[in-house]
Amino acid sequence: TLYTYPENFRAYKALIAAQYAGGNVKVCPNFVFGETNRSEAFLKKFPLGKVPAFESDDGKYIAESNAIAYYVANQQLRGSTDVEKAQIIQWLGFADSEILPASCTWVFPCLGIMQYNKAATDRAKEDVKSALNALNQHLLTRTYLVGERVTLADIGVACTLLHLYQYVLDPTFRKPYQNVNRWFTTIVNQPQVKAVIGDFTLCVKAAEFDAKKFAEFQGSQGKDAKKDAKKEKKEQQPAKKAEKKEAPKEEPAELDACEMALAEEPKSKDPFDLLPKGTFNMDDFKRFYSNEEESKSVKYFWEKFDPQNYSIWYAEYKYPTELSKVFMSCNLITGMYQRLDKMRKQAFASVCLFGEDNNSTISGIWVWRGQELAFTLCPDWQIDYESYDWKKLDPASDETKKLVEQYLSWVGTDKNGRKFNQGKIFK
Structure with missing residues (x-):
């Protein structure tokens, strides 16, 4: 229990x-x-x-x-070697000592839990930057903090970052830390994590200290203190009175403030709802593609595609020299898909890996509603896309038709002659 x-x-x-x-x-x-x-x-x-x-x-x-x-936890989460176990303990300590104090100092005043102190908040922001810089560097070539799978290190650090990403790390502040953003959204979108915390929305506008909210909170605390005093007097327990008087009540306060902030959050809407629906039925095409041969699917796509309200894009990973093992490169693709889960209803993609270990590239074809880059519609989607070069394709050109056929059929080579290795479908 x-x-x-x-x-x-x-x-x-x-x-x-x-x-x-x-x-x-x-x-x-x-x-x-x-x-x-x-x-x-x-x-x-x-x-x-x-x-x-x-x-x-x-x-x-x-x-x-x-x-x-x-x-x-199970053995995977605890680490499989002595080194991994030690590294997991290291990251859990990092979360508690380098992230948590700064997070509380910065976030709690915004929630009305603590009085605002500008000097302390400024120091906390710098401490957060230092911690994120260290994480960002570590995650440059890694999918997870320790090893090749989720461990307690990822769980502990991500949980400690939740309040920061929820309330104060707005798009501008978090932009320099793309590796951390990628990793964090990968973790919070894992099925096992979502089963506990639900759908997580990244901060759009940083919360700020509200003197009125703080005053209201302090008033409620005063009432609670009076109730406790009356209860203590009635029970006539002088030996325990001092203990009860000194007991901190910040944790339930944190709960009240968090619930208040969550209640004030507007319900999220699908960003694509702002765009014309058009005639292209994305779900219908995805079903057809899943159940029919590629040649039929390509033909079906062009028969149904609505170029007025939908667009086709070619994406190529910017940093092929950093790609090493094939399975790690595939993790980049699947991780991106997980972080873009809310786009699935209005988007489709076939992203392919060409080449082999230490000599590979990643590129793909994307289709979505609208004529502009879809990632700008929602801050939650702005994690991975800057790691790719994007080119809008002309649906009427023969070159586009050849690319669509190649990527939907998983055949051919990249522009440097590397052979198709494997592909991932976003649907």
Whole structure:
């Protein structure tokens, strides 16, 4: 059983790890922060009264979010070698010491939880930049922080970055950290992660300190303090009065503020809704392509394509010299697809890898509604596209028809003669 309040990013670590491991971690349904974790029964198990806290089926008690996540994880998440295990611990420590303090200092005033201090916030922003720079450099040639699969390092660091990416890392601030953005959106779009945190939307406009919200929050805290004082007096427990008076109440406050901010967020709409629908039925074409031979699919595409309201684009990866192993290059393609999941309804792509290990290129054909680059329609989509050169194609030209046939059929070579290796379809 996991004891926590809702939307606790620290508890997310264990819940996500359990999703990967296939374990069944039950969250205590009647947990009330400030009451349950102050009860005598809880303090016997967890003397510090902090959450998240975990009680195993056989009566073992574990505190601290990283330790709980490690306990419920599987071997893949913990690392397969001593070096990997040490590196995972390194990144978990990095998240707690280099990211978390700066995140709280910057984000909490924006949520009304803490008083704003300009000097402290400016320092926090610089600390965040330093942490993101270190991550960005590390992820330049890596898909994940440790090894070739998701580990506790990815889960822990991503969970610690959630508030930053949700509230303050607007497109301008996060733009220099493309490798981190790519990695972060890959992690939050993993099925096991989405099962816990749901759909995640990147910050569009940075939140700022609101004096009114802070005053309202402090007022509510004052009322809570009076209630506690009356309760303590009535129960006549002078020995515990000092302890209760000193107990911090910032975590439930964090919850209230986060829920308030989430409630104020407008419901997201499909950015493509602003564009004319046209006559090209994307779902219909995708079904046809999946069920018929490529030659028939190419012919069907040109019969149905609406050039007035849809466009065709050629994309080529800018940094082929950085591509090494074929499977790692394929991870770049599938990772991009995962991060663009919300585009699937109105877009189609066939992206191919040509060549072999240490000598390959990535390029593809994309089709979507509208006549401009679709990625500019939504900040969530602006992660990978700058790593590619984009060229809008003329639907009437023979060259375009040849390219579409080649990429839909997965044949031929790239412009330097490298043979087709494998392809990935975005549909």
